[in-house]
Amino acid sequence: xxELLAMDHVAYxxxxxxxLDFSDINAFMPEKxxxxxxxxIQDEWQFLPVWNLTAGIRHDNYDDFxxxxxxxxxxxxxxxxxxxxxxxxxxxxRAPSMVEQYKRNNPVVNGxxxxxxxxxxxxxxxxxxxxxxxYTVTDLNFFTYQMDDxxxxxxxxxxxxxxxAVNIGEQSGYGxxxxxxxxxxxxxxxxxxxxFQRSKDRSSDQDAGVMPHHQVFLNAEYNLYQQWKLxxxxxxxxxxxxxxxxxxxxxxxYTTIDLTVRGRxxxxxxxxxxxxxxxxxxxxxxxxxxxxxxxxxxxxxxLAGRSLYLELGY
Numbered sequence: 006x007x008e009l010l011a012m013d014h015v016a017y018x019x020x021x022x023x024x025l026d027f028s029d030i031n032a033f034m035p036e037k038x039x040x041x042x043x044x045x046i047q048d049e050w051q052f053l054p055v056w057n058l059t060a061g062i063r064h065d066n067y068d069d070f071x072x073x074x075x076x077x078x079x080x081x082x083x084x085x086x087x088x089x090x091x092x093x094x095x096x097x098x099r100a101p102s103m104v105e106q107y108k109r110n111n112p113v114v115n116g117x118x119x120x121x122x123x124x125x126x127x128x129x130x131x132x133x134x135x136x137x138x139x140y141t142v143t144d145l146n147f148f149t150y151q152m153d154d155x156x157x158x159x160x161x162x163x164x165x166x167x168x169x170a171v172n173i174g175e176q177s178g179y180g181x182x183x184x185x186x187x188x189x190x191x192x193x194x195x196x197x198x199x200x201f202q203r204s205k206d207r208s209s210d211q212d213a214g215v216m217p218h219h220q221v222f223l224n225a226e227y228n229l230y231q232q233w234k235l236x237x238x239x240x241x242x243x244x245x246x247x248x249x250x251x252x253x254x255x256x257x258x259y260t261t262i263d264l265t266v267r268g269r270x271x272x273x274x275x276x277x278x279x280x281x282x283x284x285x286x287x288x289x290x291x292x293x294x295x296x297x298x299x300x301x302x303x304x305x306x307x308l309a310g311r312s313l314y315l316e317l318g319y
Contacts, residue, residue: 063076070122092128099123153175180201182199211249219241225237241260253301
């Protein structure tokens with residue numbers, strides 16, 4: 006450090022051995038620690054031969070933003086010898102990230118020590134069916150959820166051009182999932198699933214966007230010879246919307262197919278596999294994050310085209 010002094014129109018500099026630590030003044034992310042202590046209890050009650058209730062509750066306490074308590078319930082009914090029915094309720098949380106709490110001195114977005122955890126409550130009705138005669142296992146699930154205190158970055162008051170993390174978002178949704186597994190023959194196994202969902206951003210009363218409304222998955226596996234298997238997989242994603250303020254073109258649907266040969270050489274300890282993913286080289290893109298007032302990726306995020314993978318293990 007130095008001082009510039011003036012006496013009788015004569016200037017001189019005086020040096021002093023004083024050291025100041027500026028290392029943390031302008032840091033975008035200061036050093037922070039977080040400690041979490043928790044306690045939970047769970048009990049299972051078989052109150053009738055075909056009825057079972059599992060109940061639990063967990064309490065978490067964080068030393069920076071506070072505490073949260075979350076219960077879970079599961080009621081199981083052995084409806085028939087082949088069908089099981091489940092009614093489930095759960096409450097869960099997502100703790101604020103360090104960035105959402107402590108990021109600072111950033112020209113774009115900053116955190117806030119006032120943010121609290123995001124909360125989600127779900128109710129699910131699930132059925133499981135096992136058919137010994139047709140060698141199938143089928144699962145059918147219906148669900149609904151409500152999210153509160155979603156953390157989003159909101160513009161600060163003018164003339165500031167930054168945004169600060171706040172608990173402002175609310176979202177709700179519902180949907181269903183169907184999955185079946187079929188052992189068609191001793192050598193041929195088939196797995197398929199279909200998922201449907203709708204989500205609404207309650208602040209705009211419009212589709213929450215990003216997540217597909219329809220998903221189809223199909224996997225077929227055939228035992229070629231001894232320990233060698235050929236499998237094919239189809240994945241179809243459809244009907245993805247943008248968030249309310251995003252005026253970019255809608256996201257294209259896509260279908261990809263993967264093929265894999267896997268096995269072990271006879272009398273050997275070597276495992277081998279060869280895979281071709283995205284066989285038809287589809288232009289597959291996932292939606293990029295949209296931030297109101299920001300600069301989103303115009304053509305979204307491209308995924309890999311046709312790719313070849315080779316594996317060798319001992």
